[in-house]
Amino acid sequence: MxxxxxxxxxxxxxxxxxxxxxxxMTDLAVMNDKSADRQVLNIGTNPPIADTVFLHPDRIRYDHRCFQIEGKDVFIFSGSFHYFRVPRPLWADRFRKLKAAGFNCVETYVPWNWHERNMPRSVQDDSQIDLGDLEAFLQMAEDFGLYVILRPGPYICAEWSGGGFPQWLMRKKPEETAYKVWLQSDDPEFMRWNEHWYRAVCRVAAPYQLTEKPVGGKGIILFQVENEFNRVNWFPKEAKRGYLEQLAGIARKYGIEVPVITCWTDESRNMGEGVLNGVVDMVNSYPRWQVEKNFGRLVNLQMKTQPGKPLVSGELQGGWCCELGWPLSWEQDGLPPVQTQNLTLYALERGFGALNFYMVVGGTNFDDWAARQQITSYDYAAAIGEGGMTNERYRRFRGLSAFIREHGTRIARADLDxxxxxxxxxxxxxxxxxxxxxxxxxxxxxxxxxxxxxxxxxxxxxxxxxxxxxxxxxxxxxxxxxxxxxxxPRLPEPQVCDMRPLPSVELKQEGMMEDPLPVEWTRLRDGETVDNDGIYGRHFIYYRTSAYRGCMLEVGRVGKSVMNRSAADTVLVAVDGKLVPIDRETPEKAYYRIPGDSASRQKTDVLLLFENRGLHHHTNAAVEAHWKIGPAFVRSRGEDLPLRYAYTEKACGERWSAGGDWPHLISVSQSENPLLKWHFYSFETVGDRDDVLYFLRLEHAGNGFVYVNGHCIGRCYQEGPQREYYIPECWLHQDRPNRVAVSLRPCSQGNAVESALIILKNRTPDR
Known part of the structure; x- marks a missing residue:
């Protein structure tokens, strides 16, 4: 037929x-709401938006159906690309592929903690902020002819450590606050720090706005304040609205002139006056197989509660992340490329005028930037994968984008019958x-x-x-x-590439060793943790103390299920070179019986290794209570024990993998099961070939970190599912051996590398 x-x-x-x-396929089918009328079905029946809502209506505005740029309807077809998850030398490759897929816009979060890693002296001190990556990204987007949707938080979620909030920010929390939860509140001190952040971002972003570019140019077209604020239910709505008004006012104060947006933020809707007048609240949806039910009901709600505004999706499912113990993104149910086509066409059917797919460009949670429970890979089953490879989802986007270019705005202005x-x-x-x-x-x-x-x-x-x-x-x-x-859509033919057979790459084992104990230790003052000394990393930390033999040691740590059933931080205890097993534990404490006779009244040195599994990407009272780094306390016989600490694992991994002589290989047999063990490897790249990607395949017991040529690739967990780790080609050496160092602390199966291989994969060319 x-x-x-x-x-x-x-x-x-x-x-x-x-x-x-x-x-x-109507609102009636989605909502089973027999009272729905044609006005709900077709947002076009609403009166036009007054030009007074817009600061530059001649450059960018919207009506009930579409955005207009320089007086013409434009369907915004956007893809998420997190510059902080892709090394800068690889950005151009990702931009080329994004552009070739037919996207006319790119979206990104701006993570506060990435750009201001050290604590400033005051809200007026910008000396610790480095927004060079953001500026370079905005310039490159402009060079590639793409509009930009900018989302600077201050809360970004994004499965990113702390949801983007800097670790040091909680040290600014006053003793008395209006609400138990401080973050994302309208507390005056919190707002002062929000203004500190927005002032810096706006200083960089303002010149890159479309309104600052010549007619026909590209630039920032939308600026988002806050993020998914409906999740926050511990403040009164009036306080939430006041918070949003302040954020939007700060953005305007520092030069943001393009339309302001939010997502999943009811309190911004339908404000007839004030700074929130004209703000568009966007629909985010990750419906998997139940597109009509899960996405459709959000669309219905949006149309009923935000009349007169165009339908915009700030995040439409372009894949999904992977947490510890889950299937990898491409192995999860409900994420095949056909779902992308079904979801996109359903959005068009419902009358959307702007779509942003999250994610279109996958990336990596390098170092310790992954949020609690997240794996290192942020491939996301995206159309452009973690290593820049394209796939069938990419091909679907190419066909869909061609259709949208030709018909998108006409469909948005059509009526659903x-x-x-x-x-x-x-x-x-x-x-x-x-x-x-x-x-x-x-x-x-x-x-x-x-x-x-x-x-x-x-x-x-x-x-x-x-x-x-x-x-x-x-x-x-x-x-x-x-x-x-x-x-x-008319999909392009699947691309057939000339993929030569890939040669094998030998991964040479250079040796292994028990981690040498730090030489220098820093004493912690009573009640303080390492972040008081400006240490905000989430790598392993050593602690030392002394306790009576035979006594019970109590160690406080982040409890289980602090958020979304997250696992507890781990504290390993060693005495006389041997691990001490956990005697018992509660969600907040772990108990260890120190070996020896309690009647002897003899003290012994106790060594602890603390594994912090990261900051969760959500906020609430339970999360805030655990923002400090390290054990909450170490006690014996009801008294807090004095602690010394050393934060050395990251520096060792970067140094030993960067070059120079390998460390002296200490026999691991000295300890039955050492607190931390290192494994060292090297490998050569395959000539001058630039058509292959390199992955480290690691089968191991224990948890730790992977380092290559002085860069921390990210975390590795015994529980998986991740076993392959992308090595960015810009970090590889072509003229000398590449060096790999892996640190592992013991888990239930010990800490050992069962196998380590370098896997080569074909690099897909620009389309």
């Missing part, structure tokens, strides 16, 4: 009885959008995913033959008065 075939006929002549079908129809396949549904001049877009889709779908839909005097893949979606465009139309 020819998919493009359409036949004009009288349904009555063919013997078909046409009745209104519950299969229609009630259309009675009959389908020979009851799993296939129909919705129609009709333009003012009579052109029609027939959206045909299914959420049934076990089989191919072939058949005919009869509606409005037409017989429309269709052929859909499992979970498929297509659009039939029929111009007014035409007898034949066109099926979309």
């Amino acid at each position: 020819d998919m493009a075939k359409i036949t004009w006929l009288s349904l009555a002549f063919c013997g078909w009885t046409v009745v209104a079908s519950a299969q229609n 009630y259309v009675p129809y009959t389908s020979t396949d009851t799993d296939v549904k129909l919705a129609v959008r009709t333009t003012p001049d009579g052109d029609r877009y027939f959206f045909i889709r299914t959420e049934e995913r076990s089989r191919q779908h072939f058949g005919t839909i009869y509606t409005q005097g037409l017989a429309l033959d269709f052929a859909l893949e499992p979970f498929g979606a297509m659009v039939y465009y029929l111009p007014s008065g035409a007898g034949k139309g066109t099926w979309y």
Whole structure:
């Protein structure tokens, strides 16, 4: 059957009885709301937005349907790309592929803790802020001809350490606050620090706004304040609204003139006056297989509660992250490329005028920047993967972008109609959008995913033959008065590349050693933790103390399930070179019985190794209570013990993997199971080939960190699922051996590397 075939006929002549079908893809089907009316279905019935909402309506504005840039409707087709998860030398490659996929816009968060790593002296002190990466990213986006959606938080979530808040920020919390939770509140001191951050960001961002560029240029078109604020339910709505007003006011104060947006933030909606007037609250959705149910109900809510604004998705599912113990992103259910096509066409069917897919460019949580429970890879099953490789999702985006370029704004300005129809396949549904001049877009889709779908839909005097893949979606465009139309999207042919066989790469084992104990130790003052000394990293930390033999040692640590069932931080205790097993534990404490006879009244040295599993990317009272780094306390016989600490693991890993002589290899047999063990390797790259990517495949017991040529690739966890670690090609040596160092602390199966390999993968070319 020819998919493009359409036949004009009288349904009555063919013997078909046409009745209104519950299969229609409308708000009624999504919400089962029989009171919904045409105004809900079509946002275009709302009055136009006054130009007074916009500072530069001649350059950028919006109405109830679309954004207008320089007076013309523009469908914003955007992809998320986190510059802080991709080394700067690789940005151009990712931008080329993003552009080639047909995106006209790029979106990024701006993580505060990435740009201001050390604590400033005061809110007026900008000396610790380095926004060089942000400025370079904005310039490169402009060079590639892309608009920019900028999302500087201050809270970004993003599965990023602390949700973007700097570790040192909690040291600024007053003793008395209006609410138990300080972060994301309208506390005056917190707002002073928010202004400190926004002032710096706006100073860089303001010159890159579209309004500062010549007509026809590219730049920042949308500026987001806060992020997913609906999750915060521990403040009154009035306080939340006041907080948003202050943030938006600060952005305007420091030069932001483009439209302000939010996402999942009800308190910003429908403000008839003031700084929030004109703010667009966006829909974020990750529906997996249940597109109509999970995404559709959010769309309905948005249309009912934010009339007069265009439908915008700040985050539409472009994949999903991976936490410890989960399947890797590409192995998770509900994330195949066909879902991207189905979801995108459903968004068009509902009348969206702007879409941003999260993520389009995958990346890596290098070093210890991963949020609690997150793995090192942030590939996200994205269209452009962690190593820059493209895939079938990328091909789908290319076809969808071509369709949107040609028809996106016309579809957004079309009306969604009630259309009675009959389908020979009851799993296939129909919705129609009709333009003012009579052109029609027939959206045909299914959420049934076990089989191919072939058949005919009869509606409005037409017989429309269709052929859909499992979970498929297509659009039939029929111009007014035409007898034949066109099926979309038209996907490009799969690219066939000349991929030469990949040679093997030997990973030479240079040796292993027990971590030598630090030589220098710093005493902690009573009640203080290492962040009081300006240490904000989340690598291993050694502690030393002394305790009576035979006594019970109590160690406080971040408890289990502090957020989303997260695992507890780990404290390993060693006495006389041997690990002391946990006697018992609670969510907040671990107890260790120090070996020896308690009657002897003899003290012994106690060595502790603390593994901090990172800051969670959400905020609440439980999270804030555990923001300090290190054990909450170490006690014996009811008394706090004095502690000395050493933060050396990261410096050792970077130094030993960077070059020079390998450290003296100390026999690991000296300790039955040392607190920390190092494994060292080297390998040569394959000539001058630039068409391959390098991954370290590591099978191991224990938790630790991976270092290559002086760079910390990220964390490795015994529980998995990650076993392959992307090594950015810009960090490889072509003229000398590459060096790998892996630190491991023991887990249930000890701390040993079972196998280590360098895996080569073909690098996909620019499309």
